[in-house]
Amino acid sequence: MSSSVTIKQQHKLLFITAAGGALEFYDFTLFMLFASHIRSAFFPEAGLVTGLSGVMLLFFAGYLARPLGGLVFSYFGDRFGRRNQFLITLSLMSCSTLAIGLIPDYGSIGPAAVIMVMISRILQGASVGGEIPGSVVYLAEWLPYRCRGRYISIIITAITSGNLAGSLTGYILTLSLSESQISEWGWRLPFILGFALGMVLLLARRQMQETPPFLDLVQANGVLQNPFLTLMKQQPFRVVQGICLASVPACMVSFFLYAPVWLGQHLKWSAASSFSLSTLAFLTICSQVPFYGWLSDQIGRKRLNMTGALLLLPGLWLFSQIISSEAAPYTSLILLLITTIPLSMVLASYETIIVELYPTTTRFTGLGLSHNIGFTIFGGLFPLTAEYLIEGGCIMAPLILAGGCAILNSLAAYQLPFNMKPVAQP
Template structure:
């Protein structure tokens, strides 16, 4: 039996709410709804539809976004201070070697991210999302705070870069459970119609954190001399992570588990989850291999662009193009503020037009606009580089906004956290976190300062190919989750709609017989 209603069926073009107003039902929503009704062999009842309480939803989104904000506060600080950190921890090397060593330490955190995903992901599926997210918050704050306390090479010698590497790896390990868990948590809390908009607040937190970090470093560079920055000024942003971590931990400890996770903890689902815990990685790879590949392609697209703009561009402007650090810092900060202004609007747009069109248009635009954007950035004037950064930032917002809603929808509830931990972190480690290091090395080897643009074009081509295989998930319930709505009125409308769709489907089947 087909999963959609036959052409001409009464509900094929829309539905009417209980109040009589016509409500368009998107095709993918109608398809999913009819499939669920035929599988259940009845229309929805009240217990079949989950209403999300607004206070719980606000706390879930806010606490998750704060974690992302804190993570990217650190990454923004580290990216902007890469040259300074190179001088503090690798003083005997040439400027180019200092920079590459600093970026190598930056990339080291991404090497252990997959390990963090392999550890925290299954724990999140078995013990709960909230407990694991509280743990990752503690580890992240400790790792970041520790960097601000490490003596420089001049004080303790080779132990300094070793301790820096250890602190970065603690950060990377905790981050392996952070983004996948936060996206899973918010996606499972969000009403289906607004998942793109609400999930986009996670990456809103990401870029607010980066903007705050970069703004702080910019302020310090303007207020302090070079010697003061090298001596003690660079430590201030890292030490601020301690109080931020306490606030974030408090907020996360106040959270309740997501409705989808609570629902799966009946006796049958719990026994299945426990039985497969030891072989969860193999289960995910064998049963959800296609979804993992799609996840990898989208994460590559997003994070190559992300780390090119946030991690590499500040140093590219100062070290390769020889612009002032104040100009470089301000330019990238403008881009981050622009993303913050755009991202929730694009998230809302993805709810209306779908995730695939948003990704597809942005990926195609990346292929076309990467070279022009870098030609503008290379200009010796003031305003063309601003325009170039705004172009890249707009494309980055197009990839970031739908990601937190799209990626969790690829996997069922029972393995969602673990699958996200694997797919997201392996892709970020392989392609995202290495972007500043690889791009800087390629520019050094080739002497061609347009290499970053070609790198982005390749990412855009891979992303465009991935979108071709991406299933549309806008407004559709998550795999393994009940339909989620934001109010009792929406629940009544959905139950009434399901009744009409079920009767129409049943009547059409009887007519064919």
């Protein structure tokens, strides 16, 4: 069965997949962006450091659930098809996000509030674990190799725009409401909005069809009974390689989400300046990633990815030299524009590389494991590790951790074939 589709159909598929990724990450990342207000609502009796650590643990619970959710949804995706997973993950994310926005605070129901938030975060994480790999696999299997980098990079842009939307929402709230209003009820509004948007998108997703490569696999009786075991036996190095390739995207997304907490609580920036840095970072990334996705189709994924990871190192070093100077925050915002260039190169290419590491039979499972384990280790642990190191006196810990991930990403990209082609072209 041919996967050839018209330009109009490609654009429709792109919208459905990209919009879901944007909404999922809008919902998922609100938690970190409003960490200080969530601390006040659910850890009111704890000190600043202890309360923030509690929020970081809840944040990490969402990341910890991502590999499990990714494994479950990936298994069903490789066994029974890609389409149905989209409906389930979006419904799960929308409902769990609404729950966080409606859960009474600690003063009303005590420790039960924290437990309910943790359950909601775990459900959010499980949803993201299936949504993002599912979006990439679904779109990749409808597209020819020659334009896959460009289109998948737009999904990454959409995901980043979800982060941008969350950060921008926080910035607007700081301008529209007082600090006390945001802490009392204002922080809940973006979560409720996320649920409403999810229900609208769910109606559009019901029209989706199964991908041609998977239908071909079904007709040929090639569907594996246990894609996970096959993957672990035949392609374990590719999984490790994929995890390392996800290290920079994972840690840098967490870095910019954590930035308002780091800059506001530890470097004493104003709330507006802290949110403006995150907002500007995500905005500049969104403007660059599609171009670099197109470029990856022209010059190759490996060359672009490795170049970006290596160039990120001097950018992070320069950032560390100026972030706490008297010229901050304004000079830091200018330097940030330079730092996002190499980061955008990595973001535009890493997901396409990972999806092309695997054949159709294990593609969903392979991408799901690589992506979600990478984001759990390097993204979910990032704020908690940074807080621990900062408490120990290393105020620049976030930048040091990001630099370590850039080195790891470079080593993984170096092991790729120079002119990489997909294992099995859909």
